[in-house]
Amino acid sequence: MKTSQILIPTQKEAPNDAQIISHQLMIRAGLISKLASGLYSYLPAGLRVLQKVEKIIREEMNNAGAQEILMPVAQPAELWQESGRWDQYGAELLRFSDRHQREFCLGPTHEEVVTHLAAQYLRSYKQLPINFYQIQTKFRDEIRPRFGVMRSREFIMKDAYSFHLDADSLQVEFDKMHATYCAIFERLGLDYRPVLADSGSIGGENSIEFHVLADSGEDAICFSDESEYAANIEKVAFSKQVRVCTPKAVEEKVLTKKKTSIEEVAEFLNIKPLNCIKTLIIKTTNGYKALALRGDHELNEIKVQNLWGEFEFATDDEIKRLDLKQGFIGVNALSLDLVVDYTAEVMCDFVCGANEWDYHLTGVNWGDIEFETADLRNAVAGDDAPDGKGKLVIKRGIEVGHIFQLGDKYSKAMNANVIGESGKAVTVTMGCYGIGVSRIVAAAIEQNYDDKGIVFPASIAPFQxxxxxxxxxxxxxxxxxxxxxxxxxxxxxxxxxxxxxxxxxxxxxxxxxxxxxxxxxxxxxxxxxxxxxxxxxxxxxxxxxxxxxxxxxxxxxxx
CATH class of the missing domain: 3.40.50.800 (Anticodon-binding domain)
Incomplete structure (x- = not known):
């Protein structure tokens, strides 16, 4: 190819709305062109990169025995209503009606469509296991599309779906897809990590994310410095602890006027934030709850959601109506259910709010306070690894792949059954395996660049x-x-x-x-x-x- 024969509109400067390096360099290198918020055209050089990524994915999926299909982007509402997700998915699902006023959506994912296919054509256990995949456009109506193709509304994804007679067969395919994904990312020349993850809105039990390591990554991922343990920060689980300190202090009320944050209180009292307890008020479907954590720890919202479902933080007006003092909420004499994080439960002689304006309590111990305990917090660097081997190291990662064991969430709802060996109908169990194809291009750039531009891995460069x-x-x-x-x-x-x-x-x-x-x-x-x-x-x-x-x-x- 000669430069005079190909459109590569390079630019010296990046647009003002390009915040991360991959967005800046993809625009400057003439790989993509913005059409509207979250919508991009791939120009010739960019498409060459994208197609190389697709080629590697396609070859490895075929080697693993998966069968390529292509499903429609537009999906009828009836399928999503059958699965129960039409009303659950939220505003990211772009809904529309055709000229006959029949409802459709633009597919953000294809569990419903592929399960419908399976219900049509899979009749016997002899057809299982089977794995279908596609490389195709998806659409999610992101509230704030940003970072170029890293988080766009329209994007290209490889999604695969496997069907099995039982959980043992699913585990075999899950392990095969894990190995296949590792082979894909190694061929792509990326520094990546597979990590334990939460399944989110897709559903299912066991899931693993694949992250490309980059300082600009949106996700925090945790590794043991002595073992193979790795997990998304939202998935790092902690166990109940044994208290090793002995209460010694006498509880005392201290004037801390206008000191409302943990940092302000700790500085005022000349102590560390880890010697404080912070109390957060949340609203669940079953009412309000008070959550207590160590002052230097952050609440893990995924863990809270897994415990009590969808929740919101109480507003200032709601806290006021509960007769609580924002900035001075403590753990004593609360009229709400109190749930204490495992790490906070083993603290002694701590500081917390006095439930009175402008006052905190020092030398507090749990004593006769009534509470439940749970794992509520995010991991921090230096925590003991959950597998008991080494300490946790935290790095930033860009999620580029995710594999799930879905179980029968969709197959049961949509009557995807086969005749088993006994002659009776058996509901199939499913796996789901996704890779963000267009996101990989951006992630590769986030990991490989210098002050002159992109340093593509050789396997996906537009030209050799x-x-x-x-x-x-x-x-x-x-x-x-x-x-x-x-x-x-x-x-x-x-x-x-x-x-x-x-x-x-x-x-x-x-x-x-x-x-x-x-x-x-x-x-x-x-x-x-x-x-x-x-x-x-x-x-x-x-x-x-x-x-x-x-x-x-x-x-x-x-x-």
Whole structure:
């Protein structure tokens, strides 16, 4: 491909709304173009990257025995009503009506459609296990689309769904998909981690997320420094602890006027936040609850949701109506159900609110206070790993894949049954396996860039090689050598880009580095004189002179 034959609209500056590096560089490198909020067109170079990701995914899924299908983006409401998710999914589900006033949605996922297919065509246990996958467009009406294709409304996803006679068969396929995903991300050249995760709105029990490690990642993921344990921070579970301290202090009420936050109170009393208890008020479907945590810990909202379902934090007006004092709420004499985090339960001589304006209590102990206990908090670096081996290290990750054991959540609701060996109908059990294809492109950039632009892993770069002939349009010798080398590369099957523009060398170098092309060959009149060509790897600082006659063999050895 010649640069004059392909649209690569590079830019020197990123748009103002591009907040993260992948968004900035994808726009600047001419990989994508914004159409509207959360909607992007893939331009030729960007599509080449996307298709390479798809190719690797497709090859590994086929190797694992999955069968590729393609399901509609538009889905009838009846299927979602049958599964029970039509009213549950929320505003991200874009609903619309056709000309006959029949309700549809744009599919954010395809559990309903594929389960409907299974109910139609899977009749006997002899057809199981079976795994269907597709690579297709999804739509989720995000309230705040941001970060380019990292969190867009329309995106490309590989989603797969397996059907089984029993849980043992599902576990075998789940393990196979785990291995398949590892193979995919290794071929993509990404630094990734599989971690235990919460299943969220998809449902099911066992689930594992795959994260690309990057400082810009939205998720915190936790690793043991001594074992293979890894989990999303929302999934790190802690057990009940044994108190090792002995209460010694006498409870005392202290004036802490206008000191309402844990940090303010700790500084005022010259103590650490971990010596304080903070009390949060939440509203559940069964009423209000008070949750007590150590002052330096954060509430894990997923754990709370798993315990009591959907909840909200009480507003200032609601707290006032409960006769509580915002900023001074304690654990004594509460009229609400009190639930104490396991770590807070083992504290002694702590500080908490006095349930009185402008006062806190010091030297507090649990004593006769009535409460329940639960695991309520997020992990912090240095916590003991839940498997008992080592301490937790926390890094940022970008979720690019997620595998679930769905069980019979959808198959039972939608009557996906087969005739078992006994001749009786058996409800099939399901697995679900997703990869964010377009998100992988952004995640790869977040992990691989420098001050000059993208440093794509070789497996997904838009081109393997760029030839930069200086004065191509003025020097007949340079043009002849460049064209000869270009044809040699094409014949050898190398994905090569010949920059034949009437641009200065600096601009051509800058654009090739911005695009992240792994290898570069430079030709000039000087090289025509000495019979050499200049080689530089995108990820290396040094340049090498190679004999022109050996250039093809040299490049082939690098690919």
């Amino acid at each position: 090689l760029v030839i930069v002939p200086i004065n191509y349009n003025k020097s007949t010798r340079v043009r002849a050598l460049a064209d000869e080398l270009y044809q040699q590369c094409l014949t050898a099957g190398i994905e090569v880009l010949l920059d034949d523009r009437k641009e200065r060398a600096g601009i051509m170098f800058a654009d090739s580095e911005l695009l992240g092309i792994p290898h570069r060959l430079v030709l000039s009149d000087t090289h025509a004189d000495n019979g050499n060509v200049e080689y530089k790897a995108r990820s290396e600082p040094d340049k090498i002179e190679v004999q022109f006659d050996d250039a093809l063999t040299f490049i082939q050895s690098k690919l």
